[in-house]
Amino acid sequence: MFERFYPHRTAKNVFELDEKFYTSNNIKGVIFDIDNTLVTHDTKTPPKEISDYFKFLENLGIKIAIASNNHRERVETFSKDLGYTYISRAWKPFKKNLKRIKKEFNLPENEICLVGDQIFTDIYGGLRMKFYTVLVTAVGENETKFVAFKRIFEKAVMDEYAKFHNKKFF
Numbered sequence: 001m002f003e004r005f006y007p008h009r010t011a012k013n014v015f016e017l018d019e020k021f022y023t024s025n026n027i028k029g030v031i032f033d034i035d036n037t038l039v040t041h042d043t044k045t046p047p048k049e050i051s052d053y054f055k056f057l058e059n060l061g062i063k064i065a066i067a068s069n070n071h072r073e074r075v076e077t078f079s080k081d082l083g084y085t086y087i088s089r090a091w092k093p094f095k096k097n098l099k100r101i102k103k104e105f106n107l108p109e110n111e112i113c114l115v116g117d118q119i120f121t122d123i124y125g126g127l128r129m130k131f132y133t134v135l136v137t138a139v140g141e142n143e144t145k146f147v148a149f150k151r152i153f154e155k156a157v158m159d160e161y162a163k164f165h166n167k168k169f170f
């Protein structure tokens with residue numbers, strides 16, 4: 001019933017996505033969500049482990065972009081010193097801004113991975129684009145009421161996904 005929302009895989013955090021993951025799936029470009037994917041909502045700037053992780057990706061020749069549905073100030077403060085393309089108010093799951101990044105990456109959709117923590121924005125947006133999708137189990141607990149509300153429905157999707165794959169992710 002919910003198949004169209006299934007991520008290709010789940011990970012506790014981005015650090016689980018190692019060299020083997022990227023090479024075996026032939027991923028050449030990654031689009032990251034920020035909040036509860038790279039860091040918690042209240043982490044204003046990238047911690048060292050995130051900038052180190054990005055350097056690790058660059059060394060693998062992987063392109064990086066950031067697409068967040070959050071407002072400009074939050075996304076700009078987090079992203080401006082990193083030197084990658086970033087889009088605030090990205091309106092995921094709508095395709096417009098994801099298409100922009102795909103064009104800039106100049107890669108086919110099956111070589112692009114979208115990493116996010118929300119099924120109905122990040123994952124669904126990535127799936128609509130035919131990207132590889134990774135659902136990160138929430139990095140932080142500090143969620144808005146709206147996100148908490150959406151998670152009730154996400155849980156329904158993931159329960160079914162777990163049943164389908166005969167294993168539990170959360």
Ligand SMILES: [Mg+2]
Nearest residue numbers: 033035036117
């Ligand atoms: Mg998020």
